[in-house]
Each structure stands twice: as C-alpha cells, then as structure tokens.
Amino acid sequence: MTLDLDLLITNAEIVNADGRVHGHIGITDGRITTLLAQDVDQLPSAARTIDAGGKLVIPGGVDAHCHVEQITGDYKSLDTFRTATTAALHGGTTTIIDFGIPADRGETPIAALRNKLDLIEGARCDVALHGSVLAWDATVPAQLDEMAEIGVRSVKLYTTNRGTTMADEDTILRVMKEMVRLDGLTYLHCEHDAIVVDQTETCANEGLLAIGHLPRSRPELSEDASVREMIAVAEHTGAPVYLVHQTTPAAVRAAAEARARGLRVFSETCPHYLLLDESVYDSDSPEQFACCPPMRPEATVRGLGAEVALGNVHTIASDHSCYDLAQKRERCHDMRRMPHGLPGVETRMPAAYTAVVTRGGLGVERFVELFATAPARINGLRTKGVIAVGYDADLVLFDPTETRRVDGAALHQGSDFSPFGGLDLTGWPSTVVSGGRVVLDEGRFTDPGPVGRFRERSGFSES
Structure with a gap:
C-alpha cells in the first residue's frame, strides 16, 4: 500500500451514532481519506502516527448554541473567539455555532451578523453562525436573503426579554414565513413573556429579587406555554423550528407530539439542566447558576433525563455565555439587572457524557448523536x-x-x-484533532493559530 497520509490513527475503537468498529483512520489535507479494518495486512505510511491503544474515537463535537463576544443590555460576555474556540478544543468540540444578535434596536440584523464575521478571524476552530431578528420592518426580507447568500441558514428569535432581545408575535410569524421561503431553520428561545413579567413583578412586590429566587420568576409553566404557542405558529407557517435549552419534560413531549403530527420540530437541552437542580439557588453562591431558563426541581430533571433516554431530545448544546463572578455579583441582589448565562463550551463533553452515559445508562453511540452528529445534520454542516x-x-x-x-x-x-465546579465528571478528551491538526495531544495543547474557518451551511431540506 503506497498511500501517504498526513496523519494515521491506529488501533481505534471508532464510534459513530449508528455503531462502532475497530480500525485505523487516515487523514490528508484536513479530511478523512481512508478507513481501514483492524486486521489489515499493511498500513499506509504517514507523516505522523498516533496509536489510539483501544481508546474510543468519536467525531469532533458540534456545539450549535454559543454566545461569544455578545452584548446584551449593559453587559458584554468576556471571551473572544480566540478564547472561546480554544476552550472548545480543550473540551472536544471542533465546531461552534454562534449568534449575530443585534446589541440594541439600532443595530440591524445583517450588521450584527457582519460584525461577528469580522470577529471570527481569531477563531482556533471552525465557526458557523445564526442570525437574529428583534423587530420586523420592510428591510428584513432582504437582510435574510443576504444572510442566506453568506451561508447563514437559521435565525434565532426570543419570546421574552422585553427591551433587549425579545421579538413580538408578529415578528416571529413573519420571520418564520421568510425562513420557509429561504429553506432555513428558526431557532426559538421559549419563555412566555407575560408570565415571566408578572411573576417577576410579584417577586419584586414581596422583596424577593435576589438571584436565589430566580426559579420562582421563570416557572416551568412559562416555558411549556411558550413552546406550545410557538409550535402552533410553526404549524401555521410550515416552518421547521429548533427549540433551544428545553428544561421540562412537558415541553419536550409537546415537541414530540408535534413531530408525530408531521411537524419539523427539534429539541435541544443543555448539560446543566440534566445534572443540576434548583437546589443550587440555596447555595452560598447562587449567582453561579444565573441562567434563563433556570434550573428546575429534581423531579423535573429526572423527567428530562427520561425524555433523553426515549430519544425525544435531539441535541445537547452548551448555551455558552461567558461572564465572570464579578459581573455576576455586581447586581445579584436584583435578578432583573444581572447578566444571565453560564460558561460551558469546554465542559459540554464530560458533562453531557456523565449525564447521558455514566448516569443515564445510554450507549456511547447515543452520546455521539447528541454531541456531534445531530447538531451537524440539523444545522446543515454536511462534512461534520x-x-x-x-x-x-x-x-x-x-x-x-x-x-x-x-x-x-x-x-x-x-x-x-x-456551574459544575467541584463535580466529578467522566468523558474528558485526551487527544483532539481539528481539521487534521493535532491540537490536544494527551492533554498537551498546541495553539494552531487563527485557522478557524467560517463554515457556510446548506439549506434545511438539503441536510
């Protein structure tokens, strides 16, 4: 055999979502160019060979929900594309999908997206993007056309967060119709705004605005009601929708029932909703768990895990939002004004593996589906x-x-x-190959430089 390779990984237990085999992986010019059976008579030559020694080898992770260098209200998340993608690689994620969300109503959706395209230049791994629309006007269809031409085939809409990222019902319906026209996917953050506002006002009237009271201000009902409402709009428009960070079994079941009726509805959850419950808000540092939606009661967490086991959850994403403790503590006495969101791109692999395999008892193949295969397929990343x-x-x-x-x-x-500080997690990467480059080698990181590429995505129907 005369095939010359850049990299050869031998003696690997290769695990895909649809099964596993023992064999060898050959890589040239950043692509997988050959897969060989374990008992092949002769291996090709390679510039470098890594003996996997029977370790599991899985596809690099695709984190479809990250917020990098994001401005929301008075706060900006602290990491850059360099730090976020470096953290991703340390955690076995080789592709992230970020959001071009307008910083305020004065920034257009296309301007927000182009700003992110410029910032990506520092990325250490591949990056794709979602767009976002806050308010409808006559220019939005042309802006969505331009996004699609760039290779951005999804748009995120928030049903809550008045005054910052929220889109009203008319905007949501109109954007969904445009995404159908463009063969795109609509991402939805589902919490019923009127319920959230009323509950938060009740907390304020009772003097219960410290972050420890967050679960009361954003109850399970607000998520479940909004999910059902958005599914109804999706049914009306015919739009494929992706429901981010679902936390309740009722919300996940509503999506499953919609799929049974023929709708194209996808469910995402996050590791913190599978491993943590609302008791964290009784801790000495409840600000470390400030996120929306909040953690849920223990019984709800168990029910969400059961939905994962049933196959009703498609992806596990980090919802990475990088604030530090100083930012969190500045206004932790008033949950209305403090920054919400948790750092998680680096811990997504071990946290998800612990939830799905170690504690959940599911196979590694199911973990691969949630961690890499489904997020790539649903989001039109056809070579991931x-x-x-x-x-x-x-x-x-x-x-x-x-x-x-x-x-x-x-x-x-x-x-x-x-948010997982002090927890024992299983499933940490030892070696990571990104675009054919060995960036993590038995725990030793080699910075590849700003080699991350912006990845265009195919239309939804092509995925």
Missing part, C-alpha cells in the same frame, strides 16, 4: 459529525472511564467559575 471518508478530520480520542473533578478557575473559557 461523522467519522467517514470525505468528512472533516475532526476527531476526539478519550478514555470513557477517566474522571476528573471540575475546577472552574483552571478552565480556558475566559471566566473564573463553572
């Missing part, structure tokens, strides 16, 4: 999420028994804490 000839050489080697305790201050996320 699978170990197969022709796909990008994005790979993660790991020992499925290795457990580490999380030290938030020692991570690379641009923050000084993690």
Whole structure:
C-alpha cells in the first residue's frame, strides 16, 4: 500500500451514532481519506502516527448554541473567539455555532451578523453562525436573503426579554414565513413573556429579587406555554423550528407530539439542566447558576433525563455565555439587572457524557448523536459529525472511564467559575484533532493559530 497520509490513527475503537468498529483512520489535507479494518495486512505510511491503544474515537463535537463576544443590555460576555474556540478544543468540540444578535434596536440584523464575521478571524476552530431578528420592518426580507447568500441558514428569535432581545408575535410569524421561503431553520428561545413579567413583578412586590429566587420568576409553566404557542405558529407557517435549552419534560413531549403530527420540530437541552437542580439557588453562591431558563426541581430533571433516554431530545448544546463572578455579583441582589448565562463550551463533553452515559445508562453511540452528529445534520454542516471518508478530520480520542473533578478557575473559557465546579465528571478528551491538526495531544495543547474557518451551511431540506 503506497498511500501517504498526513496523519494515521491506529488501533481505534471508532464510534459513530449508528455503531462502532475497530480500525485505523487516515487523514490528508484536513479530511478523512481512508478507513481501514483492524486486521489489515499493511498500513499506509504517514507523516505522523498516533496509536489510539483501544481508546474510543468519536467525531469532533458540534456545539450549535454559543454566545461569544455578545452584548446584551449593559453587559458584554468576556471571551473572544480566540478564547472561546480554544476552550472548545480543550473540551472536544471542533465546531461552534454562534449568534449575530443585534446589541440594541439600532443595530440591524445583517450588521450584527457582519460584525461577528469580522470577529471570527481569531477563531482556533471552525465557526458557523445564526442570525437574529428583534423587530420586523420592510428591510428584513432582504437582510435574510443576504444572510442566506453568506451561508447563514437559521435565525434565532426570543419570546421574552422585553427591551433587549425579545421579538413580538408578529415578528416571529413573519420571520418564520421568510425562513420557509429561504429553506432555513428558526431557532426559538421559549419563555412566555407575560408570565415571566408578572411573576417577576410579584417577586419584586414581596422583596424577593435576589438571584436565589430566580426559579420562582421563570416557572416551568412559562416555558411549556411558550413552546406550545410557538409550535402552533410553526404549524401555521410550515416552518421547521429548533427549540433551544428545553428544561421540562412537558415541553419536550409537546415537541414530540408535534413531530408525530408531521411537524419539523427539534429539541435541544443543555448539560446543566440534566445534572443540576434548583437546589443550587440555596447555595452560598447562587449567582453561579444565573441562567434563563433556570434550573428546575429534581423531579423535573429526572423527567428530562427520561425524555433523553426515549430519544425525544435531539441535541445537547452548551448555551455558552461567558461572564465572570464579578459581573455576576455586581447586581445579584436584583435578578432583573444581572447578566444571565453560564460558561460551558469546554465542559459540554464530560458533562453531557456523565449525564447521558455514566448516569443515564445510554450507549456511547447515543452520546455521539447528541454531541456531534445531530447538531451537524440539523444545522446543515454536511462534512461534520461523522467519522467517514470525505468528512472533516475532526476527531476526539478519550478514555470513557477517566474522571476528573471540575475546577472552574483552571478552565480556558475566559471566566473564573463553572456551574459544575467541584463535580466529578467522566468523558474528558485526551487527544483532539481539528481539521487534521493535532491540537490536544494527551492533554498537551498546541495553539494552531487563527485557522478557524467560517463554515457556510446548506439549506434545511438539503441536510
């Protein structure tokens, strides 16, 4: 055999979402160019060979929900594309999808998106983008056309957060119709705004605005009601929709029932909703868990895990939003004014693996589906999420028994804490290959430089 390779990974247990095999992986020019059976007589030559030694090798992770260098209200998240993607690679994620969300009503959707395209220049791994619309006007269809031409085939809409990111019902309906025209996907943050506002006002009247009272201000009902309402709008418009960070089994079941009726509805959850419950708000540092939606009661967390086991959840994303403790604590006495969101791009792999495999008892194949394959497929990243000839050489080697305790201050996320700080998590990457480059080698990181590419996405019907 005379095939010369840039990189050869031998003696690997190769795990895809649809099964596993023992074999060898050959890589040239950033792509997987050959897969060989374990018992092949002769291996090709390669510039470098890594002996996997029986470790699991899975596709590099695709995190479809990250917020990098995001301005919301008075706050800006702290990491850059350099730090966020460096953290992603440390955590086995080789592609992130960020959002071009207008900083305020004066910034147009296309301007927000182009700003993110400029910032991506510092990325260490591949980056795709979602657009976002806050308010409808006559220019929006042309802006969505321009996004699609750039290769951005999804738009995020918020049903809450009055005065910042919220889109009204007319805007949501009209944008969904435009996304149908453009063969795109509508991302939806679902919390019923009127319920959230009323509950928050009740908390204020009772003097209960400290962050420890967050679950009361954003109850499960607000999510469940908004999910049902948005599914109704999707049914009316015919739009495919992706429901971000679902936290309740009722919301996930509503999406599953919609799919049974023929609707194209996808459910995402996050590791913190599978591993943590609302008791964290009784801790000494409840500000470390300020996110929307909040953590739910223990019984709800168990029910959400059951929905994952049933196959009703499609993806696990981080919803990475990088603030530090100083920002969190500045206004933690008033949950209306403090920044919400958690750093999580680096811990997504071990946290999800712990929830799905170690605690949930599901197979590694199901974890791969949630971590890499489904987010790539649903979002039109056609060369990601699978170990197969022709796909990008994005790979993660790991020992499925290795457990580490999380030290938030020692991570690379641009923050000084993690919501999983002090927890023992299993499923940490030991070696990461991104675009054919070995960036993490048995725990030693080599900065590849600003090699991350903006990745265009195919239309939804082509995915």
